[in-house]
Amino acid sequence: MRSEMRMIRVRERYGALLTASMSVLLVEAVLGGIGVAVWTQTWESPDLQYNLLNLALSLVLTAVLAVVLAVVGVVAITVASVALVIPLVQLAGWLGRAWWWIPVIAAAVSFPLVLGGLLLQNADFWWAFVLWLAAAAGWAVASLVVRRLLLPDRPRIGGGVMFGWVALYGTLAVVTASVLAGVGLWAGLAYEPPRISAERLAGTWSDGEGGTLVLGKDGRATATGMNMYDFYGAIEECTGTGSWSYAPGEGVWDQGVGVTVKGCDDGFFWTFYGTEEHPKLFAFIGDPDSQELYRLERRG
Structure with a gap:
C-alpha cells in the first residue's frame, strides 16, 4: 500500500x-x-x-x-x-x-x-x-x-x-x-612551457623518424635527415652543419632557438613546449595557419 x-x-x-x-x-x-x-x-x-x-x-x-x-x-x-x-x-x-x-x-x-x-x-x-x-x-x-x-x-x-x-x-x-x-x-x-636556457638546449634532438638536430655548446648545429617544409608543406631533406642561437624572448611563450644550416634554403626557428623534465621543440609545417607541427624531442 x-x-x-x-x-x-x-x-x-x-x-x-x-x-x-x-x-x-x-x-x-x-x-x-x-x-x-x-x-x-x-x-x-x-x-x-x-x-x-x-x-x-x-x-x-x-x-x-x-x-x-x-x-x-x-x-x-x-x-x-x-x-x-x-x-x-x-x-x-x-x-x-x-x-x-x-x-x-x-x-x-x-x-x-x-x-x-x-x-x-x-x-x-x-x-x-x-x-x-x-x-x-x-x-x-x-x-x-x-x-x-x-x-x-x-x-x-x-x-x-x-x-x-x-x-x-x-x-x-x-x-x-x-x-x-x-x-x-x-x-x-594553466599550462605554460618550461623556461629553457641555452645550456639546456645543447644536446641531440630527434623527430622520431630518423631526423636529428645536434646543438653544440659552442654554437654549432648539425642536422641529419631533418625535414624542411616550404609554405605549401612540401618536404625537403636537410643535412648539413651551421650555427644556432637562443632567443630568450620576453616570456616563456616567446622564447625560441634559431638554427641556420648550410645547404638548406631556409633556417629553422623552433619554439618550446613540453615540461621541465621533457622539453620539446616545434616548428610549423608549411603555412603557420595550418597549425601542423614538426616536433623534436631530446634524445639521451
Whole structure:
C-alpha cells in the first residue's frame, strides 16, 4: 500500500519532478563544463596563434556548436531525468525513506556503467575513478532535490518554486565556480612551457623518424635527415652543419632557438613546449595557419 501511494504521488507530481530534475542537471552540466574548460587549460600544448580569419571561423563554429549542444543538452537532460533520476527516487522510496539510499544506489549502479566500463577499455584508474564519482554525485544530487518534492511531512513545493530555487543557487554556484576558475588560471594553474636556457638546449634532438638536430655548446648545429617544409608543406631533406642561437624572448611563450644550416634554403626557428623534465621543440609545417607541427624531442 505504501509503495502504491508513492507511485500515485510520483504520477501526480510528475511535471514538477521533471522540472526540478532537469533544472539541477542543467546547472550540473554548466559546472561540469567550467571544470572541463579549466582542466583543458592545464594540458601540455604549444601556444598556437590564430589569425583573424581563423578566429572569425572559430567564433562562427562555436556559435553553431553552442546551438547544437543546447538542443542536444535539453534532450539529454530530459532523457536522464526520465530514465535515471525519477526511477532512482522511486527505487529509494521502495527500499526506505532514509535519504542515504539515493547516493548508495547511485554509486552502486554507476560503478559497472562508468568505472567498470572505462577499466575494461584500459583507461587510467584514477581518471576512471574521478569520472565514476562525478557521475554518481551528479545523479544523486538531482535525485535528492526531486526527493524533497515527495516528502509527505514537508510543505508542498511546486515545480516552479523549486525551479526558482535551483536557478538562484545554481547561478550563485556557476558565478562562484567561474571566479575560482579565473583566479586559479591567473595564479598559474594553466599550462605554460618550461623556461629553457641555452645550456639546456645543447644536446641531440630527434623527430622520431630518423631526423636529428645536434646543438653544440659552442654554437654549432648539425642536422641529419631533418625535414624542411616550404609554405605549401612540401618536404625537403636537410643535412648539413651551421650555427644556432637562443632567443630568450620576453616570456616563456616567446622564447625560441634559431638554427641556420648550410645547404638548406631556409633556417629553422623552433619554439618550446613540453615540461621541465621533457622539453620539446616545434616548428610549423608549411603555412603557420595550418597549425601542423614538426616536433623534436631530446634524445639521451
